[in-house]
Amino acid sequence: MCTGGLIHIISSVLEIPKSIPRLAQEAQLKVFVALLERGGFLATSNSAHIQSLLSTPDTITFLPNSIGAMDAFNNFSASNPTRAQLNSLFDYHFVAGVKGYSSKLFDGQKLRTVQGKNLTVTRRGNDTFINGAKITTLDLLAENGVVHVIDGYVFSYDMETKLTKEHQLVGPFKHHHASPSIK
Numbered sequence: 233m234c235t236g237g238l239i240h241i242i243s244s245v246l247e248i249p250k251s252i253p254r255l256a257q258e259a260q261l262k263v264f265v266a267l268l269e270r271g272g273f274l275a276t277s278n279s280a281h282i283q284s285l286l287s288t289p290d291t292i293t294f295l296p297n298s299i300g301a302m303d304a305f306n307n308f309s310a311s312n313p314t315r316a317q318l319n320s321l322f323d324y325h326f327v328a329g330v331k332g333y334s335s336k337l338f339d340g341q342k343l344r345t346v347q348g349k350n351l352t353v354t355r356r357g358n359d360t361f362i363n364g365a366k367i368t369t370l371d372l373l374a375e376n377g378v379v380h381v382i383d384g385y386v387f388s389y390d391m392e393t394k395l396t397k398e399h400q401l402v403g404p405f406k407h408h409h410a411s412p413s414i415k
Contacts, residue, residue, distance in 0.1 A: 249375040252286055252293055259372060261381060264297040267305055271318050281319055285326050285346060291377035292332030292343065294325045294351075294362055298383045323347035325386060333378050334360060334370040351386055362386045 253274075256264050268274050273282055285291070308321070324347040330336075332343070337360055341353040354361040361367070362382060369381035 249373045252295075252374050252376070252379060255372055255374050255379060256295065259369070259381075261295060261297045263299065263302050264295045264381075267296065267302060270302075270305060270309060271322070272315075273318075273322060278315065278319075282322075285323070286376060288326070288328045288346075289376055290329055290331050291374075292327040292330055293374065293377065293379045294327075294365070294367075294382050294386055295379055296325070296365070296383070296385050297368070297381050301384050304385060320347050321385075324349060327351065331377065332380075334367070334380070 250258065253265075253268075256268075272278055309318075313321075324345050326346040327343045328346055330343060337353045337355070339353065339355040343351040343353065343362075345351060351362050354364075359366060360370070360380075362380070363386040365382040365384040365386050367380045368383050372379040372381070
């Protein structure tokens with residue numbers, strides 16, 4: 233008997249949310265983990281920056297996890313980007329201060345990234361896109377918010393143009409996914 237509340241019967245044991253690195257490992261996001269390693273994001277020298285992002289509460293994290301994303305990153309990193317440029321790219325995939333479960337994302341919504349630029353949400357039928365990158369896995373619960381796995385990077389036009397000009401990038405970086413582009 234319960235007084236003053238409700239009891240819900242559930243079919244499994246509730247789990248404590250995991251850190252993003254552990255979540256990525258357990259969800260077998262191998263390309264994303266390789267991107268972290270390739271970009272030096274797991275290095276001790278960069279740990280303060282990464283830890284500050286991973287400990288920010290109520291964060292939406294968009295994790296690129298596709299071969300196209302790896303190809304794009306390899307093209308980008310071939311030009312020896314600075315740590316600041318790599319961190320900016322990383323920061324562009326985090327939105328702080330928003331509980332961004334898929335049910336809260338709506339067509340035309342603007343989300344301000346930690347990097348300072350906006351992302352645009354597009355809904356087409358049952359599919360959701362962030363700056364044209366399709367969300368392939370929704371609503372992974374992390375200890376600091378929610379994670380959505382995407383099929384590419386979420387570059388804005390300005391960021392993509394700047395990085396393309398600075399690094400003479402072509403091919404997969406410029407066309408980092410096959411999803412519809414956002415106008």
